[in-house]
Amino acid sequence: MNTTGNNNERRPQRVLVVDDDLTSREMVRLALEMNGYAVVAAAGVPAARQELTAAGFETFDCVVTDYLMPEATGLELLAWLQAKASKLATIILTGKGEKDLVADSLRGGAVDFLEKPVDLTQLRTAVSRAIAQTRQQRHNDEMRSSVAEMGRTQAWMMRAQTATVPVQVEICFHPKLEAGGDFFSHFNPEPDQYYCLLADVSGHDLRAAYWGAYFQGVVRGMAEGARSLPEILHFFNRLLVAEWNRLSQPAATTSVAVCALAMDFKHQTASVILCGTPAPVYVAPDGRAEFLADQGGSPLGWFEDFGAQSRDLSTAGAGAFLLWTDGVDDLAEKNGVHALSLGWALQQASRSGRRPEVLAAATDDILFVELLLSPAPRSPARWRPLVLERYAGGQAARIDELADAWSRSLELAVPGLDQTVRHDLLLAAREAVLNALQHGCRNDPGQSATFQIGYEPAGQRLRVWVDDPGPGHDFDLVAHENALANGLLDQHRGLVLMHRLSRALIFERHGAGVIMEFGPEPCDAKVISPAPPP
Amino acid sequence: MNATTTSDPRQKVLTLVIPGDLKSTTLPELQPEIERALSAAADHPETCQLIVVNLVATNLIDSMGLNLLARICRHAQETGARVRVVYANPHVHRTLIFTRLDRHAELVQN
Numbered sequence: 001m002n003t004t005g006n007n008n009e010r011r012p013q014r015v016l017v018v019d020d021d022l023t024s025r026e027m028v029r030l031a032l033e034m035n036g037y038a039v040v041a042a043a044g045v046p047a048a049r050q051e052l053t054a055a056g057f058e059t060f061d062c063v064v065t066d067y068l069m070p071e072a073t074g075l076e077l078l079a080w081l082q083a084k085a086s087k088l089a090t091i092i093l094t095g096k097g098e099k100d101l102v103a104d105s106l107r108g109g110a111v112d113f114l115e116k117p118v119d120l121t122q123l124r125t126a127v128s129r130a131i132a133q134t135r136q137q138r139h140n141d142e143m144r145s146s147v148a149e150m151g152r153t154q155a156w157m158m159r160a161q162t163a164t165v166p167v168q169v170e171i172c173f174h175p176k177l178e179a180g181g182d183f184f185s186h187f188n189p190e191p192d193q194y195y196c197l198l199a200d201v202s203g204h205d206l207r208a209a210y211w212g213a214y215f216q217g218v219v220r221g222m223a224e225g226a227r228s229l230p231e232i233l234h235f236f237n238r239l240l241v242a243e244w245n246r247l248s249q250p251a252a253t254t255s256v257a258v259c260a261l262a263m264d265f266k267h268q269t270a271s272v273i274l275c276g277t278p279a280p281v282y283v284a285p286d287g288r289a290e291f292l293a294d295q296g297g298s299p300l301g302w303f304e305d306f307g308a309q310s311r312d313l314s315t316a317g318a319g320a321f322l323l324w325t326d327g328v329d330d331l332a333e334k335n336g337v338h339a340l341s342l343g344w345a346l347q348q349a350s351r352s353g354r355r356p357e358v359l360a361a362a363t364d365d366i367l368f369v370e371l372l373l374s375p376a377p378r379s380p381a382r383w384r385p386l387v388l389e390r391y392a393g394g395q396a397a398r399i400d401e402l403a404d405a406w407s408r409s410l411e412l413a414v415p416g417l418d419q420t421v422r423h424d425l426l427l428a429a430r431e432a433v434l435n436a437l438q439h440g441c442r443n444d445p446g447q448s449a450t451f452q453i454g455y456e457p458a459g460q461r462l463r464v465w466v467d468d469p470g471p472g473h474d475f476d477l478v479a480h481e482n483a484l485a486n487g488l489l490d491q492h493r494g495l496v497l498m499h500r501l502s503r504a505l506i507f508e509r510h511g512a513g514v515i516m517e518f519g520p521e522p523c524d525a526k527v528i529s530p531a532p533p534p
Numbered sequence: 535m536n537a538t539t540t541s542d543p544r545q546k547v548l549t550l551v552i553p554g555d556l557k558s559t560t561l562p563e564l565q566p567e568i569e570r571a572l573s574a575a576a577d578h579p580e581t582c583q584l585i586v587v588n589l590v591a592t593n594l595i596d597s598m599g600l601n602l603l604a605r606i607c608r609h610a611q612e613t614g615a616r617v618r619v620v621y622a623n624p625h626v627h628r629t630l631i632f633t634r635l636d637r638h639a640e641l642v643q644n
Contacts, residue, residue, distance in 0.1 A: 400559050423594070423625040431597055434558060481634075488604045488611075488638060494597035500632035 002036040002131075011059075012038035013131050018048040018065035018077065019093070024116065028064060028093075031120045032127060045072035049080065057085035058138070062130040064091045064123075066116075067101055075101070075108055082109045087137040089130035093118060147206065151178035154209060158184050166265065167194055168372040172346040173365075174355075180365035181208025182325045185216045189223045192266040196371065200257040200277060200325040202299070204365045215256050229260045229273055233300060233308065240301035255301035259323050261371070268317045274309040275300055278329050278339065281322040282313060287383025287454045287463060289322075289340075291390075320382070321371040327364030334361045341386045341409035343368040344455070348413075358412065383463065386413045387453040393441030396434055403430050406453060414455060414462070420522040424501035425462055429453070431494035432466040432514050440468025440512055460520035464502075465513070472510025537564045539571035543581040548572075548615075550606070551588040556599030565602060572609050579613040589621045590644045595629050603630075607638040620644050 002013040015037050019025035022043075029039045040055075042048035045065075052060065063081065065074040074092050081090055092105040092113045105113050111133055112126045158171050171184055181201035188194055199215055201208040215236060222232045236256070245253050257276035263269070272280060272292045276299035279291040293309040300306055324343055332339040335358055342358065346368050349356035359366065387409050391402070403426055410422055433451055441447035449468040456463070473492075481496050483489060499505050502516035503523045538551040550568055554560060575582040585606060589595070595603075603619065610617045617639035621627050630641055 397559070400557075420625065420628070424628075427594060427596060427629065430557075434596075484634070486637075488608050490601045490604060493600050493604075493633060496633055497597055497600075497629070501629075 012036070013061045014038045014040065014059055015127060015131075016040050016042060016048060016051060016060050016063045016065075018042045018045065018063065018069070018074070020044050020066065020069040020071075024066065024093075024118075028118060028123065031123055032064075035124055035127075037127065044069050045074075045077045045080075048077055052081075052085075057081075057088055060088060061134050062089050062091065062127055064093065064127065066093045067098060067105075068095060075104060078105065078108045078110055087134060087141060089134045089137075091126050091130055147178045150206065150209065151175060151180075154179045154183070154213075167196075167263070168374065169196075170347060170350075170370040170372075172343070172350050172368040174346075174359055174362065174367075175209075175365045176204040176327075176362060177206070179206060179209040180204045181212050182327065182365040182367035183209075183212040183216055184323075184367060184369050185220065187220060187223065189226070192264060194263040194265065195219075195223055195229060196261045196323075196369075198259045198277060198280075198323045198325065198367065198369060200299075200327070200365070200367070202253070202255045202301075204327075208365075211254055211256065229262050229271075230308075230310075233258060233260065233273060233275060233306075237300040237306050238304070241304055245301055253301060255299035257299040257326065261321060261323070263315070263373075265317065268315050270313055270315050270321075272311045272313075274311075275306050278324055278326055279309075280324075281340065281385060281388060282315070283320045283322065283383065283385055285316075285318045287385075287456070288465060289385035289388050289452055289454070291388065315373055318373055320373065322369070322385075323371070324368040325365065327362065327366045328368050330364055331358065331362050331366060335408070335412065336405055337409040337412050338387045338389070338405065340384075340388055341413040343370075344384055344386060344413045382458075383454040383456050385452055386410065386455050387451065389451050390448050391433065391437060391451060392445045393437055393443050393447040393449070394445035396437045396443060399430060399434055402433065410453070410462075414460075417460075417462075418519065418522060421462070421519040424522065425453070425464065425516075425518045428498045428501040428516055428518075429464045429466070431497050432464065432516065435494050436466050436468035436470075436514075440470030440472075442470070461503075462518045464516045464518070467508075467513045470512050472507070472512040474510060535560055535563050537567045539567055541571065541575065541582070543578075546581055546583040547586060548575050548582045548584070549586045549588060551591075553591050555594040556589065556592050556602065557594055557596040558598040561598050561602060568602065568606070572606065575615075576609065576613060579615070582613065583615050585610050585615055585617045587617065587619045587639075589619060589623075589626055592621065592626055593623045595626055600629070600633055600635065603635055603639070607635070611638075616640065618642055 015032055017025055017028050017039055020043055025041050029041050032039050040051055042051050065077050067074040078090050081088055089111040092110045093116055094101050094113055095116050102113050111130050114122055114126060155173060158173055181204050184198050186196035197219055199212060201211040218236055219232050240254060259277040259280055260273040262271045274293045275297045279293045281289050282292055283289045292311045297308045298306050324339060328339050328342060332342040345356055387406055407426055410417055436449035441449055447469050452465040454463045477495060477499055480492055484496060498516060502518055504517040506515040535554050540549045548571060587606060607617050619639045620642050622644040630636055
């Protein structure tokens with residue numbers, strides 16, 4: 001007997017034969033029963049509909065129907081089946097001279113057609129093929145449904161945990177497929193302690209999702225057993241290197257890039273361990289941001305010594321951490337923007353319940369997380385870094401390329417920004433960075449300057465920070481501006497631009513540190529009335 | 535990106551056309567032709583009473599670009615000529631006003 005279904009639920013393969021002609025119907029029925037099929041016969045379309053509805057579409061594997069019948073045609077039955085159970089394969093039987101029906105049948109979704117009188121060998125072959133197609137399509141549907149459910153569960157698990165921790169967490173997760181290898185989890189091993197792990201398993205398929213869940217479970221379990229994060233990461237690395245990756249057949253390396261963050265609320269400190277993910281950023285309450293490590297360390301599973309980078313810092317119980325996986329870096333690079341700008345754009349889209357267009361170019365899972373260290377509701381006047389970079393002293397010739405990336409980042413992150421504000425910021429930032437590289441770093445590739453653009457969404461203000469290791473300058477800028485206007489001097493015209501274009505300009509360390517603020521409106525207060533000709 | 539210069543001795547006008555942004559990275563290509571034209575004008579100051587700097591194609595001027603304009607203004611002062619800067623982008627006008635180049639040149643919107 002032909003059977004279908006898995007081992008626990010095997011049943012005979014069932015075929016519904018629909019024909020108003022008793023002789024023809026019985027001949028088809030006998031031929032199929034002799035081949036092990038369970039056959040249900042119906043004398044017309046209404047009877048067939050009744051049979052299918054009563055027994056359930058999923059109890060049949062194939063329908064064989066005559067075309068020309070008094071109450072309704074086989075094509076009408078086909079159309080009804082397409083609407084009700086499109087995965088149930090249907091074969092149409094046509095009389096001689098009804099060849100025109102073939103095209104209509106196939107267009108209507110029939111998998112095959114046979115001409116009467118039916119050749120029984122052809123019938124058996126066609127039914128066998130149709131049943132295989134039904135089973136395959138039903139299997140595909142089940143798989144799609146399972147995968148979608150897995151993705152929903154993965155997303156739910158990430159978000160559901162956020163309510164149980166004393167940190168405000170915002171997660172933007174966009175797996176490449178329905179579920180992915182990126183994962184974020186967090187918990188309190190002790191009342192005053194908080195652990196969070198952002199992990200990225202190699203690949204972005206279901207296998208990666210499975211490994212991600214396995215890893216998170218191991219971490220959580222070991223943390224409950226009072227193991228420290230370094231101990232847990234060393235253990236999992238050993239597990240991958242010495243066991244799973246050694247035993248896997250065929251040989252395949254599973255690796256897990258991890259950014260682990262442990263916070264101690266009692267002492268207001270944080271500790272970061274980095275194994276192959278992009279470096280996280282800490283944003284101080286005044287808006288200044290810093291990378292907490294150089295990108296580096298290798299993912300767990302590659303080497304016995306995975307060379308993690310670690311860093312301890314004092315948070316004073318305030319500020320925010322930004323963490324993301326390399327899919328964000330890749331997508332940012334594709335779009336020629338900075339990862340922090342992309343992260344902000346993803347958060348904005350997520351808050352408004354839309355899928356950002358920029359994700360269309362994603363080739364990996366996307367996970368971006370913000371952790372806000374504040375028990376109070378989110379303050380609207382918070383600075384958010386959009387660009388954070390370190391430039392070596394020899395990079396002045398790349399200034400156009402750098403400025404283009406700043407410009408694209410602003411366009412993505414602050415799409416409604418006033419064009420004059422944007423021009424002024426880009427020009428003043430260009431001057432500040434050139435000044436830092438050429439004078440502060442003396443064009444020495446061994447020296448470097450840091451650059452940051454921050455955004456304060458409530459006030460729609462933008463701030464630029466530039467810091468270099470040089471001595472700064474020592475002169476009166478306002479007096480210099482007057483001298484420059486009258487005497488057409490060449491010196492320090494960049495500083496004048498920075499002063500005039502920004503709403504506020506603050507020099508730190510004699511100008512080795514510069515802070516400029518812009519927006520929300522252009523800085524018209526500093527427009528100088530056209531002077532009379534000299 | 536090279537500057538185009540035209541001298542009209544009958545009208546006593548020297549025209550300098552900047553084909554794009556006037557900034558640190560474009561200056562090395564622009565400056566030689568401008569210096570050559572200024573030098574030629576300096577040899578016959580009576581043939582150049584007006585220097586027109588055409589910035590219609592310019593969307594950004596940085597401090598190095600402003601320095602070049604200042605250099606042109608200084609040259610004009612020394613030779614008794616006037617400078618007229620023609621611009622199209624309001625951001626360019628903003629930059630020139632903010633840095634007081636308008637005290638030394640006539641700014642004309644295209």
